[in-house]
Amino acid sequence: MTESRHLSVCIDRPLSEVYAFASDPQNLPRWAPGLGSAVERDGDGWFVETSQGRVGLTFAPQNEFGVLDHVVRTPSGETVYVPLRAIADGDGCEVVFTLRRGPGMTDAELERDTALVTADLAQLKQVVEGR
Template sequence: MNDTGETSRHLSTCIDRTANDVYAYASNPVNLPAWAHGLGGNIERAGDHWVAESSPMGRVVVTFAPRNELGVLDHDVTLPTGETVYNPVRVIADGAGSEVVFTLRRRPEMSDAEFERDAGMVAADLARLKELMESG
């Protein structure tokens, strides 16, 4: 925990597409390389989870929440070290559009600079998702 006690940060973007459209696209792991660059350029199914061999962190295993009607896109990322990081993500209806909220959890060993770097990467991923959804 840092000096301010901050252990989570909520990052979000509003998208001019319905929550159903955004959820349908974002919940399909095949689409991840197009907008979630933190997972690398490819991801492949391996049983009940997905594997990204070329992520910036090395080989990571991603396990997603089951498809649901609530807009829950939660996923666990197991790092090469064996540590599993839980990532809560929601697609929320906002009038005719939607808001995607990613809760970035600060891991205990993270420095302030590492936490800020991760926040910047998540914000960039959300911006790419917005651009893809609004241009398509």
């Protein structure tokens, strides 16, 4: 079984507002700058330019449950499934990102990825609450 870490942030905005923002791939550079910039649509998919090259993204269909899961296809052809949820919490919501240890990932790499995702979630909170 793969080791997982559930990283979350509470956002003082309604679920519908957070979901609408986070589910739009064009907003990724505003809250997940580590993923890349220059998001573009290509048919049914999306692509982001990263320092490692062009990365493909496929997102869960729009839904009322806050599911923001997506699949990342790296330039090397690796496919990574990313579970991401926005969950109602009173008048606000909690966004939960499940970070999984990849095959051969060292402890240092897992800690680095944990820090990157935590920073992205903090950025999401700042951007959405500041709107």
